[in-house]
Structures are given as structure tokens and as C-alpha cells.
Amino acid sequence: MxxxxxxxxxxxxxxxxxxxxFRWTNHPESELKDGQIKIFIDKFGFSSNxxxxxxxxxxFGYWNFFPVDNVWGIIPTWGFGTVIESNHKEISLGERFYGYYPTASHLVLEPGKVRPTGFSDTKEHRTKLPSAYNFYYNTTRDEFYTKESEDFQLIYRPLFTTSFLLESYLLENQFFTAKDVLITSASSKTAIxxxxxxxxxxxxxxxSFKIHALTSxxxxxLVQSLGYYDxxxxxxxLGSFDKSDICVVDFSGNEKIQSEIKLHFGSHHKHLCLVGMVHWEEQAQDQKESQGVLFFAPAEIKKKSKQWGLAGFQEKLVHSFGAYAKDSSTWMKYKNLDFSSSFENVYLETLEGKFPAELGAILSNS
Incomplete structure (x- = not known):
């Protein structure tokens, strides 16, 4: 059907x-195999993440989720999609799922065990990839989902999860003996x-710890107006910061900035946590060059799910996410755009760090 x-x-x-x-490619419609479904990607969010x-x-294998070849790749996004064709007896036309999607109009999936909450894609190439990226949540049973908050979810659900895990990681490690926290690329949505x-x-x-910010x-x-940073x-x-014991959370990926921070704080520089690559062209060619510790959210999800129990982890995250949705509504806005006609500009502006920090880009297929 x-x-x-x-x-x-x-x-x-x-x-x-x-x-x-970049390039656009067309893909003629093909028949589904038994057990497969085709999803029309209604809309997805796009940011520096x-x-x-x-x-x-x-x-980290992100090209492997929606493989093309060794030259070209598809950037993963988080979005909502609707089932438009189904050869799976437990999934009906019109069902809607939140999950990991390509920058495309549709996606063919092979659902494994179907639960009321959703399913995992079991295509062979995805079975070796982090399970956190393979689950598709049925919006009728998704604890995060409300119709009114769809745009917020598209931008912030994956980012906030990383922020939530990062906060727990930093507090659990007592800021690695540091007194204060310094966050780079402080206008990035995960940093905020x-x-x-x-x-x-x-x-x-x-x-009593202080939260400091470095930004452009x-x-x-914008960053000053938020009221989150001291x-x-x-x-x-940078040189005007007092030299207190500092834990650095770096979202820039900029080796030069990392070095300048370390030089300024000297022996007060206690830890460097590497999270993002907003300044992607200035990143260290080798992780060892940064002398930092790379933060990988899927590994922390496993750890926290074991520590708190899966239900406990989900409950804490959902509650915190809902509170942040209300708080951020005072400054966070959205720009809804057509995927086929507008994505090139959004992509290039985001790549160059020129897309407004206070806006969330929502791309829709029509």
C-alpha cells in the first residue's frame, strides 16, 4: 500500500x-522489499551540529548512516517523517516518526521489532552504528512530542540531549578540580x-562556580542578553579573564583558540572537553594535538541509562527538556523554509557560521 x-x-x-x-541527485521510485517501509521526510532541522x-x-562514521560512495556523502539530520508506503504488516500508512533522516525527500527503512514507541532500522549497514541514532519514535507514543513544539524538537532535541549529558558529566567529575567553566562558541545552541x-x-x-563565555x-x-553566562x-x-582554575568546554573545534586559552590560564587550565566543530576549518588535524578529551554523547547515553535505568534517564531528560522549551521561547525563533529551493543557502550560511544564532532553520518537503 x-x-x-x-x-x-x-x-x-x-x-x-x-x-x-555539493550536488543534488534524483532517485526514481523503486519497489519495496518485504518488511520495508518508505517514509516521506516532512521536515528536519539544520544547525552547526x-x-x-x-x-x-x-x-565517527556519520557518512555510514546514509551511504553514497567514498567521494560523496549525506549529512544526517533529525526530523519528522510520514509512512507513505509499507510492506511491513505492523506499520500502517500515515504513521509518523521522529528520528535520524538524510537531507532528502524520503527514506526507505527496514524496521526490526516494532514496539508501541517505535522501532530500530535494521538495514545491514546500520547494525554496526550507535543504536541511539537508529531508533524511530512513533509520535503518538513519544514522551517528548507535542504538535506545538515540533520546530523546537527539530532543533533542540538532539542538541539538548548532548547538553544534558554534558552537564551531568561535568558535575559528576566535579569540573575536574576546576573552580569555573569556560564555554567557547557560546552562541551555539548546544552551548547555550x-x-x-x-x-x-x-x-x-x-x-559557587562561574559560567563564562567566549563568542564572536x-x-x-545575543549571548549577553540570555542571562545564562556570568x-x-x-x-x-580572552586575556581579560581572571586566571581562576578553569574547565574548558570547547564547541569551536578551533585549535588556535584552544591553544590561546591554555596559554592564558597556564597551570589554572584543568581540563579541555571537546564537543563541537563550529570553527571547522581551524580544527586540529589530529585529536591528540588538542590535548583535550572528546565527548561522545552515545557513550554517555549508555552510561546514564545503566546508572539511572532507561526509564529514569528518559524521565529526567523529558522533564528538563520541557522546562528549557519554556525558558528558551523568549529568545529562540524559527525560520521555516522549503528544502528543495532554500537548503543550499541555509547549508552554506551554517557552514560559514553566518546563520543567525537566535534562529532555528526548519526545512520542509512539499
Whole structure:
């Protein structure tokens, strides 16, 4: 059974060795195998987080989720999709799922065991990839889902999960003996959510640590206006920070910035946690060059699910996510755009760090 949406599917592919090169490809409709479903990708979010997926595509296997070849790749996104064709007896036309999607019009999946909450894709190439990226959540049973918050979910659900895990990781390790926290690329959405969570925890538990920010001149006013950071400075003013014992959470991936921070703080530089690659062209060629510890969210999800129990982890995350959705609604806005006609510009602006930090890009197929 099928619902007609596209006779020819489209997808956006980037050159794996030169992210500024891209192409559109068409894919004629093909018959599904037994047990497969075809999903029309209604809409997805795009941010600097997706640029990080591209930069870590080889080392962390992100190109392997929706493989093309050794030259071209598809950047993964988080989105909502509707079943338009089903050869699976337990999945019906019109069912809607949140999950990991390509920058494309549709996706063919092979669901494994179908639960009320959703299913995992069991295509052979995905079975060796992190399970956190393979599950598709049925919106009718998804604890995170509300119709009104779809755009917020598309931008912040994966990012906030990383922020949530990061906050727990930092507190669990007592900031690696540091007194304060310094966050780079402080206007990035994952960084902002982390600052929000740290500030909330500090107020709740009467902690004394400070949350400091480094950002660009362009985003200085926004970052200052949030009220999550204690001190906000441009990269050029790094030298004006007091030399307290510091734990650095780096979202920039910029080796030069990492080195300058270490030089300024000297023996007070206690830990460098590597999270993102907003400044992707200035990243260290070898992780060892940064002398930092790479934070990998899927590994932390496993750890916390074991520590708190899966239900406990989900409950804590959902509650925290809902609170942040309300808090961020005062400054977070969304730009809804057509995928086929607007994505090239969104992609290039995000790649160059020029897409407004206070906006969330939502791309829809029509």
C-alpha cells in the first residue's frame, strides 16, 4: 500500500573532502522489499551540529548512516517523517516518526521489532552504528512530542540531549578540580543549553562556580542578553579573564583558540572537553594535538541509562527538556523554509557560521 508523494526522490549530497562542494541527485521510485517501509521526510532541522556530523563523518562514521560512495556523502539530520508506503504488516500508512533522516525527500527503512514507541532500522549497514541514532519514535507514543513544539524538537532535541549529558558529566567529575567553566562558541545552541542547565543547577544546589563565555563580536549581544553566562567576552578579549582554575568546554573545534586559552590560564587550565566543530576549518588535524578529551554523547547515553535505568534517564531528560522549551521561547525563533529551493543557502550560511544564532532553520518537503 502507498500514498503518492514523489515519483522521483531528491537528496542533497556533499563532497566528503571539501564540504563547500555539493550536488543534488534524483532517485526514481523503486519497489519495496518485504518488511520495508518508505517514509516521506516532512521536515528536519539544520544547525552547526549537523556541520559537526559532517566533520566527524569519517572518524565517527556519520557518512555510514546514509551511504553514497567514498567521494560523496549525506549529512544526517533529525526530523519528522510520514509512512507513505509499507510492506511491513505492523506499520500502517500515515504513521509518523521522529528520528535520524538524510537531507532528502524520503527514506526507505527496514524496521526490526516494532514496539508501541517505535522501532530500530535494521538495514545491514546500520547494525554496526550507535543504536541511539537508529531508533524511530512513533509520535503518538513519544514522551517528548507535542504538535506545538515540533520546530523546537527539530532543533533542540538532539542538541539538548548532548547538553544534558554534558552537564551531568561535568558535575559528576566535579569540573575536574576546576573552580569555573569556560564555554567557547557560546552562541551555539548546544552551548547555550549547557549554560542554562549549569546555571539552573547552581541556583538549586547553591554552588559557587562561574559560567563564562567566549563568542564572536557578531553574537556578543545575543549571548549577553540570555542571562545564562556570568561573563561574556569576545575571543579578542580572552586575556581579560581572571586566571581562576578553569574547565574548558570547547564547541569551536578551533585549535588556535584552544591553544590561546591554555596559554592564558597556564597551570589554572584543568581540563579541555571537546564537543563541537563550529570553527571547522581551524580544527586540529589530529585529536591528540588538542590535548583535550572528546565527548561522545552515545557513550554517555549508555552510561546514564545503566546508572539511572532507561526509564529514569528518559524521565529526567523529558522533564528538563520541557522546562528549557519554556525558558528558551523568549529568545529562540524559527525560520521555516522549503528544502528543495532554500537548503543550499541555509547549508552554506551554517557552514560559514553566518546563520543567525537566535534562529532555528526548519526545512520542509512539499
Amino acid at each position: 502507498k500514498i503518492r508523494k514523489f515519483f522521483v526522490g531528491i537528496q542533497f549530497e556533499v563532497n566528503r573532502s571539501d564540504l563547500r562542494k 549537523n556541520v559537526t556530523y559532517a566533520n566527524l563523518g569519517n572518524s 543549553a549547557l549554560a542554562y542547565l549549569l546555571k539552573l543547577n547552581r541556583e538549586k544546589n547553591h554552588f 563580536n557578531r553574537n556578543l549581544s 561573563k561574556v567576552k569576545c575571543y579578542e578579549d
